[in-house]
Amino acid sequence: MPAFAADVPAGVTLAEEQSFTYRTLDEFSSLDPQVVEDVDGSNIVRDLFEGLYNQDADGNLVPGVALSHEASADNLTYTFTLRDNAVWSDGTPVTAGDFVYAWQRAVDPELASPYAWYMELMSIENGAAIVAGEMEPSALGVSAPDDKTLVVNLSKPLPYFTKMVTHATTFPAPKWVIEEHGAQWTRPENMVSNGAYVLEEHVPKERSVRVRNENYWDNESTVLETVTTLVIGDDAQGLTRWRAGEVDMTDIPAGQYPALAEEFPDEAFALPRLCNYYFNFNLASGPEAFQDVRVRQALAMAIDREVIVDRVLQGGQFPAFTFTPAATADFEVPGVEMASMTQAERDAKAKELLAEAGYGEGGETLSFNYLYNTNEAHQQVAIVATQMWKQKLGVDVTLENQEWKVFLETRSAQNYDMARGAWCGDYNEASTFLDLLTTDSGYNDAKFSNARVDELMTEAKSSNDPQPLYTEVEQIVAAEMPVIPIYHYSTNVMLSDAIQGWPMNNVEQNWYSKDLYRVAD
């Protein structure tokens, strides 16, 4: 695997001051790799710590602390070979033992990491039992036969296992520092890290500054000297400060992408993301009508996704007819009937299906509640979708919005008729989405249950070519329609054209400051 670093093309003049300042919405949850649980925090942790593998601009795996790995014939044992020149910022060599310590720490009930579930998802041997307090952390299926060899034993084969080790939870941790400083080990004055940067300053809710780690193995290829994260809790203010040149990067407030793309064609971006947006039918305790697949199909067909994406959201999103985004690695979008129809054909079919089910013209009026969490974009999507249903099918929908935490509780308790849903992949593989539709999934808010889907997803875990299995799952979902895929996300950002090297094609939006550089004006 080739390494990846800031790739400054010949002839480019670098700016004298190599700094990058960007904006985040909220203070991050933690800077501890085994505790952090938010995207903004993970972005910083990726600069401070380095895991076994990193990702390149397209999201492919490139060496991090590990140079390579070998999988056993049964795909149950992975052996990673670590590089010799990886050292912590205090000069201590990074060893396989640092990974063993970190991974045991992640599942240790005493740390109570909210991301302990990720280690379970990785199927590491005994992970689930340790989290449940039934075994000691030392029983985790990870070992270090020597300083440069890390062996991981899985409880079941996982073809995409290596893709999962770019996640912050799997980064190494400096045992001696944590034992000395306890919970305060993440303070700038205490923290020892092994990434391309070290933490210089952290003023919660205001700024976090990191500077180059002189001990990083690839420090020579690093260009940016300083990276600053500013917490700016208001989207519009973030944009104002971008215009004032105070930040190099900020999110675009909802609805402003088209105008900004026209005003700043080289600096406004709509980047694909590994996330989907869908409507959940409540199949457990929702309206009786939802038990009829014709009703679900009719409602799905009557939604003009092009209108929602192009005229309402206007942020470069992608209309969705499958649950898994097309941008997912190694995933080929299966052909589903609805996708190949024109909207007029879908509308006609929707009327027909609804009438067959006994609703609409000449039948009963279909009515239900639609639940979403308080947010302007969600509200717009809800209004447009319900208007489409009303005009095309005569369906009456009452909108109901709730504050985020209340919404989550209501939805997970199946206390709704139809509710919005969204999911961002934990790793770049289709199962991160399709697992949601299995009977046992804790995130299956529609309470969809299909034995064949469960069987296919189980089979996919150990298959070397899961695509045919995923195709069948998507086709079942398209036929059964327990959820209505609406669109696949994009991220809208303003990025100063002075900052180069941004991984535009990495759909997980995993970026590393070490790959960026600032060009002269």
Next chain:
Amino acid sequence: MLNYTLRRLLMVLPTLLILVIFAFYLMRLAPGGPFTSERPLPPAVMANVLERYGMDEPLHVQLWTYVRNIVCCFDFGPSFSQKDRTVNDVIAQGFPVTLTYGFWSAVFVLVLGIPLGIIAALRHNGFWDYTMTGLAIFSQIFPNFVLAPLLVLLFTLSWGLLPGGGWNGGQWQYIIMPAVALGTSYMASVARLTRGSMLEVLNSPFIRTARAKGLPEHRIILRHALKPALLPTLTYMGPVFVYMITGSVFVDVFFSTGGIGQDFINGAYSRDYAVLLGLAILYAVLTFALTLMVDLLYAWIDPKVRAGLS
């Protein structure tokens, strides 16, 4: 006076206790908890997390532990949302920030509001009076969520004079806009209040007597009229300063100062019970302290009040 102060201080403790109990149970009544998330935690992970934060205990035990930790060790517990920090850390970092620009905001309110009020009273029904009244109305129709973006558009985007936000260790450039945005409407109220009471005092018999004695006007204003005319303003400023601290939420978020207003908002959204309770206690103590301070100042200025307290 000393007895009065002690009595007031003693009243604080039971009141605080009632507040803690009330706030503690009220927060738990709100749907959703600190660990409710888009991806619900598996039961075993949730059990570990709840145990880590002592939330696996019955509510009354949690309350007792909370109160005991505060009384014995001044420990407000760990923050649920900022996992590397305790509530003590959160307050120790954010409160000085909010207090600093709250203080400068109060200075802005007094330094501008009082002279404006005095001038308006002295030039009653004249140009300055109308100008001041106009300014006061203007300030009050521009609440801070309108004024703050306006200030940024002018001072940051158009003129490039001030940074659009942040704190940067509390450099003066970073304090000006939050202080002005926070204080403008209060400044207008202080000006109107001062104008009204100044007019009343200027029309009172003792001022007429002073004028009849031939005292110079500036001496009459500064030595005789100002002190009694400031009493209503003083009464007003005590709670106003508390409002400035507790009501700084928008300013904190908009200018990203890192103050406690942001913690309050985030605490509410993330159901960070510990931070919310800690801030509720802080706000309560502030309210008590400033109200007491105003009462004592009032007594110092007004002999009649002092006599009543004694």
